[in-house]
Amino acid sequence: MSVSDPADVIVALRAAGCVFAEDEAALLLAAAAGDAARLDALVAQRVAGTPLEYLLGWVEFRGVRVGVRPGVFVPRQRTAFLVEQAVAGVAPGTAQACVVDLCCGCGALGLTAATELTARGCAVELVAADIDPVAVACARENLAPLSAPVFGGDLFDALPGDLRGRIDVLLANTPYVPSERVADMPPEAREHEPLVALDGGADGLDVFRRVAEGAASWLAPGGTVLVETSTGQVDTACAVLAERGLVPRVEHSEEYYATVVLGIRSR
Structure with a gap:
């Protein structure tokens, strides 16, 4: 199922147990930058348990965006x-x-x-x-x-x-x-x-x-x-x-x- 709709992204993340599903959905949507196929891939990886930070490539720490990688x-x-x-x-x-x-x-x-x-x-x-x-x-x-x-x-x-x-x-x-x-x-x-x-x-x-x-x-x-x-x-x-x-x-x-x-x- 495609999750190009923001509401679908939230539902998929919440079903996977993501506590902050709305916040994570917004970040993944921004990372996909309008690419539906990329969004589907990101959501699938997140649902499978890949840390959000690895998918984004960064983590915010004390107000600074710090790069991370798998x-x-x-x-x-x-x-x-x-x-x-x-x-x-x-x-x-x-x-x-x-x-x-x-x-x-x-x-x-x-x-x-x-x-x-x-x-x-x-x-x-x-x-x-x-x-x-x-x-x-x-x-x-x-x-x-x-x-x-x-x-x-x-x-x-x-x-x-x-x-x-x-x-x-x-x-x-x-x-x-x-x-x-x-x-x-x-x-x-x-x-x-x-x-x-x-x-x-x-x-x-x-x-x-x-x-x-x-x-x-x-x-x-x-x-x-x-x-x-x-x-x-x-x-x-x-x-x-x-x-x-x-x-x-x-x-x-x-x-x-x-x-x-x-x-x-x-x-």
Whole structure:
């Protein structure tokens, strides 16, 4: 059945379980740009479970349209709270800051943090890195307008050595879903996004521990590492940061339904 009629698109999406069927229909109609065959194909893929962001080729994150592609982790809207905390942690009037987006995925966190800090008059040196080649390629496209390099490799091993000891803001959107819970995630995530971006190990904090281990030597005095976690992981995460010589802090947001754990290198 053709779904060239907007009402038909909404019905098809709603029947497939799309909660925001009206909003998604409007986006797919715009993406099809009047091409009925393309619209049919887009709706069919969405009904089959393909993430909307892959079909559009972008996701809106903190008011910025960020490019995404199949096989790349789609940034969650709750993670905007992590960026909010990162930007708020840079004192007003700061002339320059070194920002690193580790486990960068499509680069959304680094892109928006750097954009917002620059708008405040802070000169930002932005560097990003990810272990997934597909993510690296996507992030390079998104960060090209900022002339920010994106490196491929495993956490800190990917970073240039001259960053050691001078990172002011370390964004690390590490995976934090316990391995046994990955199967419970929505099909859109577990069937389309890379497992490396979802599976955080036995308790969900394996990658976080590795970030915490290296953070102290890579942060500048007074620098901060920020990681998203679940509320049930907060105590363990704070203990891990403290063991690595960082001062832990926890921020919750009811608006975003998000929890961020911060580790500050004392001066």
